[in-house]
Amino acid sequence: MTLLALPLQEQAVFVLAAMVLFTSFLLLAQTRLVTSIHTFAWQGGLVAAITALMAWSSDAPHLYLSAALTLGLKALLIPWMLHRLVRRVELDRHTESLAWPAATLLGGAGLVLFSYWVVLPIEHLELAATRNIVAISLSVVLLGMLLMVARRQIVQEVIGFMSIENGLFLGAVTTAHGMPLVVELGVAFDVLVAAILFGVFFLQIRESIESLDADRLDRLSEREPEA
Amino acid sequence: MAVPVSLWPALPALPLVMAVTGLSARRPAVLLFFALMLLDGLLAAALGLGLLTGQLPTVSHSLVTGLPGLAWHLRLDPLSGWFLLLIGLVQVAVAPYGPGYVRELLPGHRTPGALGFFTALFLLGMQLVVVADDAFLFMIAWELMSLSSYVLVVFHHQRSENRRAGFLYLLMAHVGALAILLAFGVLATHGHGFAFDTLRSADVPPLWSTVAFVLALVGFGMKAGVLPLHVWLPEAHPVAPSHVSALMSGVMLKVAVYGFVRFTFDLCGAPALQTGWGVALLTVGSLTALYGVLFALMQHDIKRLLAYHSVENIGIIFLGLGLAVIFRATGHPGVAAVALAAALYHTLNHALFKSLLFLGAGAVMHSTHERDIERMGGLLRRMPWTGTFFLVGCLSISALPPFNGFVSEWLTFQAALQTWVLDSGLLRSLLPIAAAMLALTGALAAACFVKVYGVVFLGQGRSRHARHARRVPRGMRAGQAWLALLCVLFGILPVPIVRALGTITGPILGDDLHAASVQGLLWLTPISPKTASYGPPLVVLALGLTWWLTARLLRRGRARGVVSCEPWDCGFSRPTPRMQYTATSFAQPILRVFRVLFDVEEGLEERGGIHYHLHVRDRLWRLLYEPIGRGVLGAARQVARLQSGRLRAYLAGSFATLLMLLWVIGL
Amino acid sequence: MNTGLLVLFQFLFFALAAPLLAGWVKRVKARLQNRRGTPLLQGYRELWKLMGKQALVPDTASPVYRIAPYVVFASTLLAAATLPVLGPRLPLASMADIIVLVGLLALGRFFLALAGMDVGTAFGGLGSSREMLISSLAEPAILMAVFTLTLTAHSTNLASVTDFLLHSAPALRPSFLFALMALLLVGIAETGRIPVDNPATHLELTMVHEAMILEYSGRHLALMEWAAQIKLLLYAVLLVNLFFPWGMDAQGTPTGTLVALTAVTFKLAVVGTALGVTESVLAKMRLFKVPLYLDMAFLLALLGLLSHVILEVGSR
Incomplete structure (x- = not known):
């Protein structure tokens, strides 16, 4: 099975999926918070485009709804909320660089290889091509987690969390032509609520410890702090 | 003959x-x-x-x-x-x-x-x-x-x-x-x-x-x-x-490479090769190459620097061997033969240019009595022959065409790029990554030899010894000339050599590289002419012709000859030897980029003026060897308890040993 | 077209069109800055003038200093000549494949950096040191990007690659997209353009390429400048012909040749305009930002490779 055997729409899906992966890496490498939010919006837009393409190529009209939902929520609404929040807590000029950018990026590339290795044994998907997209979406999920581990800024952690959701959604759309609409609506609602809750938490955390640095949240253990 | x-x-x-x-x-x-x-x-x-x-x-x-x-x-x-x-x-x-x-x-x-x-x-x-x-x-x-x-x-x-x-x-x-x-x-x-x-x-x-x-x-x-x-x-x-x-x-x-090739490819035998071995060799090889060249960059004792480059080149050789194992184990003897030939070719090339560089370093030390390159400079004008031969060595080891180091690295690249014949997607992506590591190594080696040659042979003498260096005896020059000649020869005429290597790969891997020389002496075509070809004699010819034509056209122009003048240096005062870039400052940007790998100790001291000192150590000492050393010493201390100093205790020990041996025989 | 003529054309095209492309980029930049700018042919005039001037050689320089311009020029021109401009029927391409091309550029760079060290000034060493840092990080990225292409075309011979691209059915390849982006980034770094190095700078502590050729004058300087222009053209042709091989001539008929020549001119003009625009928009980076930039290029190339392996070749 090679790329050339596929119709053009599927090839376009592949290109877009690869771009989603690339935006994950951009999120990982980005130093400016505001640009990170924009990149995240692009990622949402790309996922929405993939959904729309899938809807078109597999003639599944309910996917158009998912696409619209994704576009509205992840490419527009949540980035806008994050943006507003960042401005409100005066972090819009915040920059943060990774400690070892090259090592982290190469580690990310390693994760991509790893997820490819993980999905290799999946045999009985109707198209081997779909399995390869699963590898991409799994890497997007893992990269999101890597982002959450590597970053210190809480807003960045939220972006990482959201991009994990993007990865999961990508996998669901491309392999199973989307989840049942009810589930999808539920998930979308959850994400929205999560975003709002995060916003509330930020303001609270900032009021109590006067910072949004995740490294300051270091007392999450049952051990008594040593005096 | x-x-x-x-x-x-x-x-x-x-x-x-x-x-x-x-x-x-x-x-x-x-x-x-x-x-x-x-x-x-x-x-x-x-x-x-x-x-x-x-x-x-x-x-x-x-x-x-x-x-x-x-x-x-x-x-x-x-x-x-x-x-x-x-x-x-x-x-x-x-x-x-x-x-x-x-x-x-x-x-x-x-x-x-x-x-x-x-x-x-x-x-x-x-x-x-x-x-x-x-x-x-x-x-x-x-x-x-x-x-x-x-x-x-x-x-x-x-x-x-x-x-x-x-x-x-x-x-x-x-x-x-x-x-x-x-x-x-x-x-x-x-x-x-x-x-x-x-x-x-x-x-x-x-x-x-x-x-x-x-x-x-x-x-x-x-x-x-x-x-x-x-x-x-x-x-x-x-x-x-x-x-x-x-x-x-x-x-x-x-000789160690020989032992390994003999053992793995001949004694274990090609049918016993396993893909996992190849992956191990590939990983070890590429890491060794990168590590060697990065540490070489940080050295300023000329012979130590060359020794670290030997580590690098051994890495490249093992990378080639790893490719050979992978391709043979997956049933592609033709590509495996190219990879093995690349590794063996590089073995010979490294022997030639590394010996040349060591002889050149010896000649430099012989006439300047210095080993620290920070105290050399401008030696090309004092020792033109040694300088020229050393330049050939530098170009060869930096894998630049048309010299010999390039041919073997090119063959390694070609073998690595045949990765599309493999079935496993993981191997298919691993091999080009190893090739990229090889490219990084080659480029860093070039940086290192620009540093060495620039600091030792170009510029102005940094010490009295360097300014008064003498030429070395004719015999010493002859030895270097021989190796420099071979470096050029093995770079320009690789086809007969690859053909000779076919007599080695034939019996071992079952492919005698006949494809490499199908187009005659001028073209090296390891896989097939359509896949890749390299014509070093023609490259040399074309380079020479372009050079000659350019020089001829320009010399016939309105201005001939050159005028000697003071260095301009942006209009500052005449540069003194102390104002030159040193080897340490040359390598400083690379040190900063790859800092995580080094065990660096640097600082400023004030003792009659400000002095900067930089000390780069092998991180492995601290991570690997010192713990092992401590472990061995600790174990020795435990064993030393047996050594009580009493005669009868030793006799009892011998007695117990004897009893145990007899028991073993009785089993 | 006749084989010998084609070879001659290759050399002449790169030697003669290079100052034009450089002049075009300068002009685009000038226009964006609301200046009239120099005439398009100014590059030729400058080279001609420099060739007519006497060459000054510092008294601290060694013979390496005097042969370096010739080596740099010859190796760059030869590397460029092996790159198919009009069509895949190029005999020179089998003499040197893409790896040899990169090697020839490295040969030129080696001598350029040595020349920088030779006079024994602080600026020269500074330039050499930085150039070698940038190139050693750029070289793996460029080879990785090229590998992605060669894995698809199963060849490192540029003529075969072009042939493959011309004759394969159109397909959207994610790997090519990434390889293109990687090559763009690396090309900018390797040709010393903004944001990595500024070709217009002089007497600045940030200079890289200019610092190495600071002492050169007369015909030596002309060769060095010319070689830099050829290198820019080389990267531009590499980009347009590998990723957008439209209009290239597979048969070698006169009309086909004419069409190919027009197409390549048009594509190069577009590239030159794009380069001028990016140079006007971006600012030069700090030197120690460059490694991250090149890491990004390497990552793109690596992603290209991975997406080739994961998405394009498919199962088993």
Whole structure:
């Protein structure tokens, strides 16, 4: 099975999926918070485009709804909320660089290889091509987690969390032509609520410890702090 | 040139005569010694050439010496021939170099004879290793090589750091030898014998052959300087006399490569190769290459720097071997043959240019009495010939066309790029990544040699010695000229060499690389002409023509000749030698980029002006060797408790041992 | 077209069109800055003038300093000449494949850096050191990007690659997209353009390429400048012909040749305009930002490779 055997729409899906992966890496490498939010919006837009393409190529009209939902929520609404929040807590000029950018990026590339290795044994998907997209979406999920581990800024952690959701959604759309609409609506609602809750938490955390640095949240253990 | 194969007994005999003449430090004896070395080198090279071109048949001999029931066997086949050629070519360069260099070295030295005697034994050991045909003789020759080179390392034993380097070398050489012995042991257990023929036909289960492979990798890798077993190398190679350094770095490491190739591809045999081995070799090789070159960049002792580059090149060779294993294990003997040929070609190339660079470094040290490149500069004008030959060495080791280093790296790239024939997606992506590591290594090596050449030979002299350097004797120049010539030759005419390598890969891997030379002498086409081709003679011709035409057109222009002037330097005052960029400052950006790998200690001091000091250490010392050292000392301390000092306790110990042995026999 | 003529055309095209492309970029930049800018042919005039001037050689320089311009020029021009401009029927391409091309550029760079060290001034060493840092990080990225292409075309011979691209069915390849982006980034770094190095700078502590050729004058300087222009053209042709091989001539008919020449001119003009625009918009980076930039290029190339392996070759 090679790329050339596929119709053009599927090839376009592949290109877009690869771009989603690339935006994950951009999120990982980005130093400016505001640009990170924009990149995240692009990622949402790309996922929405993939959904729309899938809807078109597999003639599944309910996917158009998912696409619209994704576009509205992840490419527009949540980035806008994050943006507003960042401005409100005066972090819009915040920059943060990774400690070892090259090592982290190469580690990310390693994760991509790893997820490819993980999905290799999946045999009985109707198209081997779909399995390869699963590898991409799994890497997007893992990269999101890597982002959450590597970053210190809480807003960045939220972006990482959201991009994990993007990865999961990508996998669901491309392999199973989307989840049942009810589930999808539920998930979308959850994400929205999560975003709002995060916003509330930020303001609270900032009021109590006067910072949004995740490294300051270091007392999450049952051990008594040593005096 | 056809050499009767019956001349082979001269191969071990000549070094023995050399050893005797080497004992005397009188001038005629020294000259005779080096004349014999030249003869021996020519003989080895001629025999090797004969074996490779197929003019000489593969011959086996059984020696009368050896233990009763365990006769020693010799065998000369194309693989041995390749390494005999390598040893011979370098020896031919070292022979004319030696007299001039040793003259400076010997006066006032207490044991002049030791140098000659052990150099001869060292050569004997190396030549015997590559022709040995049983594990027994192989190990004896191996030990002869290790021990005599140890003596050469501690030749300047008055300095304590040399003794320390020597001890480290001796220790690691013996741990390595133990691993090799065990590797042979694994094969011998299944083959019931020590002759290589028996080992070859041994029926070894895959698990045990993996054990043997790992042991061989550790054993030969320790000698060759594979990460993380390379630490002795940058300590030991620089302290030996330069012509011996050339032999050690240029040839002895290659003998270790020979041992590994012989063991893995011939004794274990191509059908036993496993993909996992190849991946291990590939990983180890690319990491070794990168590590070696990064540390080389940080050195400013010229011989230490070259020693780290040996680590790098051994990495490149092992990378090639890894590719060969992967392709053979996945059933692509044709590509595997290209990869093996690339590795062997690089082995010879590295022997040539590394020996050339060590001889050049020796010449520089001979005339400036400095080892620190920060105190050199402007030597090209003081020593034009050495400078030119060293430049050829730098261009070759930096893998620049049309020199020889480029050909072998190009072949490695070509083998790596055949990755599309593989089925496994993981391997398909792993191989190009290794190739990218190779590219990074090559580019960093170029950076390093711009630094070396720029700081040592260009610019202005940084010390009084450098400003008053003398030319070296004609013999020393001749040795370098020979190697420089070979570097150019092996770079421009790779086709006959690859064809000769086909006689090695044919029997081992089942593909004799006939595709590489289908288009005649001018074109090297490792896979097929459509896939990739490289025509070095034409590249040289085109470069030369362009150069000539440009120069001609410009010279005919309105302005001819050149006018000498003061350096402009943006209009500041005339630059003094102290204003030049130093080697440390040259490497500083790279140090900053790869900082995480180094154990760096830097700072400013104020003692009559501000002084900057920078000390870069191998991180592996702290991470790996110091814990091992502490562990060994701790264990020794525990064992030392047995040593109570009471006679009757020792007797009780002996008694208990005796009882236990008897019990074992009774089982 | 006749084989010999084609070879001659290759050399002449790169030698003669290079100053034009450089002049075009300068002009675009000038227009964006609301200046009239120099005439398009100014590059030729400058080279001609420099060739007519006497060459000054500092008294601290060694012979390496005097041969370096010739080596740099010859190796760059030869590397460029092996790159198919009009169509895949190029005999020169089998003499040197893409790896040799990169090697020839490295040969030129080696001598350029040596020349920088030769006079023994602080600026020269500074330039050499930085150039070698940038190039050693750029080289793996460029080879990785090229590998992605060669894995698809199963060849490193540029003529075969072009042939493959012309004759394969159109397909959207994610790997090519990434390889293109990687090559763009690396090309900018390797040709010393903004944001990595500024070709217009002089007497600044940030200079890289200019610092190495600071002492050169007369015909030596002309060769060095010319070689830099050829290198820019080389990267531009590499990009347009590998990723957008439209209009290239597979047969070698006169009309086909004419069409190919027009197409390549048009594509190069577009590239030159794009370069001028990016140079006007971006600011030069700090030197120690460059490694991250090149890491990004390497990552793109690596992603190209991975997406080739994961998405394009498919199962088993």
